[in-house]
Amino acid sequence: MIAKKISVNAAALLIAVFFAFPTYWMVSSALKPTRDLLSTGYDLIPFSVTPANFATAWAKPGFLQSLGNSLMVSLAAVAGAILVGLLAAVAMSRLRFRGRKSFVLLMLVAQLAPFEALLIPMFLMMRDLDLLDKLPSLALIYFAVTLPFCAWTLRGFVNGIPLELEEAAMVDGCGRWGAFRRVTLPLLGPGLVATSVFAFVTAWNEFLFALSLMKDQTKETLPVWLSGFQTNFGTDWGGAMAASALFTLPVLVFFLIVQRKMVGGVTAGAVKG
Template sequence: MRIARNTAATLFCVVWLFPVYWMVNTAFKPYGDILSTTPRFLPFPFTPANFVDAVTKSGFLRDLGNSVLITAAVVAVAIVVAFLAATALTRFRFPGRRGFLIGVLVVQMVPVPALVIPLFLSLKSVHLLNTFLGLGLTYVALVLPFTIWTLRGFLHGIPVELEEAAMVDGAGRGTVIRRILLPLVLPGIVATSVFAFITAWNDFLFAYVVMKDQSGYTLPVWLVSFSTSTGTDYGGLIAASTLFALPVVVFFALVQRRLVEGMTAGAVKG
């Protein structure tokens, strides 16, 4: 039975990883081999020309900086707001608390494309279209329901008696949050930060709708520039997509241990 499970898991991993392998493999192929009808599973002859074309393409460094700036800000703001909101939901009783939780669940069920027009009109009414602040607030609004609900599950599993004992010893609310709640809920913060990072980093739709000035575009919008009216630069596009995926892989590798702990703990708490 164990052999069957291991075999099934291995096959699943192979099927899941194959598109990633094919993307990297194609990125190192000459342009003629990319369009060939005969597949080659190894990139011979090997060439880095596609990556050179990608990083030297107009707008790469500018849009990379925009993506890094917006993503870092969204992750930081979303985690802070979600942590404080989840703390309030688990530690205080106030009118409308249950309705707020139900609202959080309902918002998560709404398809993201259905929010484009309402968010566009809302940003337009407050003059935040074509601004990094408007785009950042849009991403924060998208990730907050999930992060609040997830962190609430972690905080719900932390005994209130720990905080009460610390306060009896003279610790203030800020000290309790900093020295007791934060270390215990760290796996949940890491798990939700990965979600916020991927959402902000990978988004194309809202970045294209909110930002009309090319100087404010992010990397997902920059990738579209490889397709023009004269054709598509498949080599550059695949190489750029590989580079675009690297930050997510690096971020995941850095927080992998905490992420696994967070996903496991979140499955049994709350």
């Protein structure tokens, strides 16, 4: 029994190290001087540490503006997707209507479509509607991309809440909306947190649509701004690694804040369907 426990813990530790090593590589490279980054060998533990790369990334033109653009479009898209996805999830879970199973299957199929296949139709549609180089149009695309995931995931959480709780509240005098607001919605807290985190990461990391639809540099998002460290004269690896670390910081801070509720939500959503 003890040997089995040790082997399981060792395997979990190896998996954790495997997934954490790229992040460690990024942070350690961001702290290294340029001469160490360009050397043929690689020191697992940097002996020379400098904040110069972070200063370079912070001082690069457009960082704060791109940060604001990314936050605006990502938060707007996720807020809209969570709101509409929640309503769709409640309808798919609680209501009985003709074609419900086909609609649920359609939501799953919508998640399987690759972003690359949607690029040309989206570009042509935005061009015809004169929505290119406009941040609200980018937020609308992120909303459309994350909505199927939010609706499908939240449907699993709603299915995990017994319908009898709402019926008991309605017997006590609540209407359908009041029963949902007072009983179901508070129980969906962990599911809403978990779904919003995954949707936010999807919108935050998106690069292809932001590059293709936003030609104005003042409308760039952070992933597009990050590609500016690669030029015809070479790549500033130290600045790129430092900028990547700054790029992941908002998501990391948000994840640490909601980590406890997120873990509970993911576990519940994995076993409820």
